[in-house]
Amino acid sequence: MIETASPTGAVALVTGANKGIGFQTALQLAERGLTVVVGARAPERGKAAADEIRATGADAHPVTLDVTDPAIVRQAARWIDERFGRLDVLVNNAGTAEDPGHRPSAADLDLVRGIFETNVFGVLTVTNALLPLLRRSVAPRIVNVSSGMGSLTTQSSPESYLAQAPATAAYPASKSALNALTVQYAKELGQHGFLVNAVTPGPCDTDLTKELQSAGFAMTRTAAQGAAVIVRLATLGPDGPTGGFFGEDGPLPW
Known part of the structure; x- marks a missing residue:
């Protein structure tokens, strides 16, 4: 069991947070007492998501954020700096698939x-x-939202349900690369108190998985269930792990 903390007053940024797993992650972090910055490419969608979170009595603020545009990313960083002066949690959730x-x-x-x-x-x-x-x-925390499809072990194991997924050129390879990048950030930043981990939310029913579902691949989890795993890694206590890859039931093979 991973020990977690609930840092009330901490500031978290979730990318791709206007819908699906990203929105549920932002909502659950806000429910824990964090101030959440809702990153979204479309300003109106980010605002709508932040408004929905605020309607629960939690603290949320939208920021325009396209992770593929360095100028917009720098602008978002400046806004967070001016508004809050620091960041405690970064959840790199924004992603795409083929x-x-x-x-x-x-x-x-x-x-x-x-x-x-x-x-x-x-x-x-x-x-x-x-x-x-x-x-x-x-207590800086970075969580990179990966996928079980990024695990070389599970992708190549006949016993794994993921081995039955259609062979695709980009998404699994990109998540394997993200897992490797997670380890490198953990190595570099560990001496400065960072905990950096990758997480798979599991097979969640979201817009990102519609194509897989149409191909007959079952999605058995809700976005809220997937987000709970992310939130647990985003709120790790000081003795929590770093440089790991985790799912709902604990560590996963690379």
């Missing part, structure tokens, strides 16, 4: 690059822009 029929042998390289731009380079862009604010926190 059609499950996009086989490696027929890969559209522009599409592959686009997915890596969001799922990997976007995480680098956002994390590095927010690091100065995270360094001001007494």
